[in-house]
Amino acid sequence: MADLTKEQVLELAHRLMFDLSGEEAEQAVKEFTELERYLTLLRRIDTEGVEPMVLPFDRRTAFLREDEPEKPLTQEDALSNVRHKEDGYAVLPRVVK
Amino acid sequence: MKYRTTVGVEIHCELRTETKMFSSAPVSFHKVPNSMVNEIDLALPGTLPSVNKKAVEYALAACMALDMEIDPVVRFDRKNYYYPDLPKGYQITQQFHPVGKNGHVFLQIDGIKKEIRIERLHMEEDTAQMFHKGNHTYIDYNRAGIPLIEIVSAPEMSSGNEAAAYVEILRNTLYYLGVSDAKMEEGSLRCDINVSVRPWDSEKLGVKTEIKNLNSISNIRKAVDYEVSRQIEILDAGKEVEPVTLRFEEVSGKTVFMRRKEESVDYRYFPEPNIPAIELDPEWIGLIRANLPELPEQRRVRYLREYGLSEYEAGVLVQDKELSDYFDKMCAHTKSYKTASKYLLTGVLGYMNAGKIRPEDLKMKPADFALLCDAVTDKTVYSSQAKSILTEILEGADAKNLIQSANKGKVSDIGELAETVKQVIGENPEAVKDYKSGKDRAIGYLTGKMMKKTGGMADPAVISRLIKEEIDKSEREW
Numbered sequence: 001m002a003d004l005t006k007e008q009v010l011e012l013a014h015r016l017m018f019d020l021s022g023e024e025a026e027q028a029v030k031e032f033t034e035l036e037r038y039l040t041l042l043r044r045i046d047t048e049g050v051e052p053m054v055l056p057f058d059r060r061t062a063f064l065r066e067d068e069p070e071k072p073l074t075q076e077d078a079l080s081n082v083r084h085k086e087d088g089y090a091v092l093p094r095v096v097k
Numbered sequence: 098m099k100y101r102t103t104v105g106v107e108i109h110c111e112l113r114t115e116t117k118m119f120s121s122a123p124v125s126f127h128k129v130p131n132s133m134v135n136e137i138d139l140a141l142p143g144t145l146p147s148v149n150k151k152a153v154e155y156a157l158a159a160c161m162a163l164d165m166e167i168d169p170v171v172r173f174d175r176k177n178y179y180y181p182d183l184p185k186g187y188q189i190t191q192q193f194h195p196v197g198k199n200g201h202v203f204l205q206i207d208g209i210k211k212e213i214r215i216e217r218l219h220m221e222e223d224t225a226q227m228f229h230k231g232n233h234t235y236i237d238y239n240r241a242g243i244p245l246i247e248i249v250s251a252p253e254m255s256s257g258n259e260a261a262a263y264v265e266i267l268r269n270t271l272y273y274l275g276v277s278d279a280k281m282e283e284g285s286l287r288c289d290i291n292v293s294v295r296p297w298d299s300e301k302l303g304v305k306t307e308i309k310n311l312n313s314i315s316n317i318r319k320a321v322d323y324e325v326s327r328q329i330e331i332l333d334a335g336k337e338v339e340p341v342t343l344r345f346e347e348v349s350g351k352t353v354f355m356r357r358k359e360e361s362v363d364y365r366y367f368p369e370p371n372i373p374a375i376e377l378d379p380e381w382i383g384l385i386r387a388n389l390p391e392l393p394e395q396r397r398v399r400y401l402r403e404y405g406l407s408e409y410e411a412g413v414l415v416q417d418k419e420l421s422d423y424f425d426k427m428c429a430h431t432k433s434y435k436t437a438s439k440y441l442l443t444g445v446l447g448y449m450n451a452g453k454i455r456p457e458d459l460k461m462k463p464a465d466f467a468l469l470c471d472a473v474t475d476k477t478v479y480s481s482q483a484k485s486i487l488t489e490i491l492e493g494a495d496a497k498n499l500i501q502s503a504n505k506g507k508v509s510d511i512g513e514l515a516e517t518v519k520q521v522i523g524e525n526p527e528a529v530k531d532y533k534s535g536k537d538r539a540i541g542y543l544t545g546k547m548m549k550k551t552g553g554m555a556d557p558a559v560i561s562r563l564i565k566e567e568i569d570k571s572e573r574e575w
Binding site for chain 1: 114115116121122123124129130131132133134135136139147148149150151152153170179180181227229231232233234235236237238368370373374375376377378
């Protein structure tokens, strides 16, 4: 695998909608490279004929929740993390043209 | 050049559950914004989803009604995208293992039956509702997490008419099942339609466009027809159709540009780690199947076979579940099925339409209406009398008394009628002349005059016979 570059890290951060300083990006590259070194060790394991697993314990359940309503949050609580609210709505900059 | 059209339909339908797909927050409409949400719907840290049993039951019932193969292991996947209507940053859906596969419905158009295959039915969650005003977007999370089923047809329809018929069948089926209120105008059933056109002899499908969020059956028809003609115009001009997303503008009847289809968005689907695979109890599945209600198609066939109704009558009745429920209640009290459907689809439906009354709100009891139909069938009352009786029982009057007094007031004495017939003939020489010169409808006119004189208390068939006899007799006497 080609080494991760600082540019790629910045691009990724941008896609995930947060900013990184150049210093932080360099730090991320360093950490990622180290991680990758460990992960390549896994390649030594022979997985021929082994089905991939989705969960660590591939156990199925039969649980389904009964359709019985519980008290929801109050509007005030529901919006307590919202910076801009108006008439009970969460308000943001217009997302469509 | 000659073209052929290919249409595929995706339907999203909100299930009529009490709680959300993955949380116990109540589902309700038209409530105060952001008052029907809990920590799971808002994706607060540390919360985990749990699957609504009723929603799974409804999805299974829908699969059964559409004759689908059911996957007895329910699995969910994550569809990642970042948008404010989705607090988690992903939607939980069933990308890799839909609960239902390979179903079908039959369209009936102008007496021709056509099979439309259904590729998949899967469960997912609805998003928050947004509206945009000025420079702002307003979000109400009440809708976030409401259980949805998505039903994807094979691209096998070939006109706006077929697409409309397909959606109508699906809507009716889901409504009869009781799994959704399936109201397009309120958004509990929404549909997106893919349309493409290609030269008649071409094997390869043409470039398709997608029409979003159509909110009525008639708009589906109009939108597809318009889009087909738009695409043909482009191809005829030697240009290429662009793969765009469109919406239907009701006022102009046109499809208008919404957005370019980005090169396919990567949703980074992967199995939902927070919900383990759920094995459904085969006994429970069997129970759901055994308790499926009568579906529209079954009801239609029953009306044709058992009640001897016409295709038209059966079709109109079945299209409105409550109307045909009312009809069924009547039929529990009468064997005069034909009379019952005739009166229901003329007098009663007219009354309902005029007053915007739904069948379940009729004051007239089905048993009372049945009594009247029986009285008409065995001629206890004449059809001419039945009309005024119907008017009264529609307002809640007791049918039994009205029928009895109508029966008493009937003029069935031929001698008494013959006198009035002579009178009417004497008063209307023009009509008599018309009849003599071969205009049969003059008899209808004279019968009408007679009905007025007898206050509707005589049998119209007997009257027209008497009139004819009387005129013929006088002719011989000449």
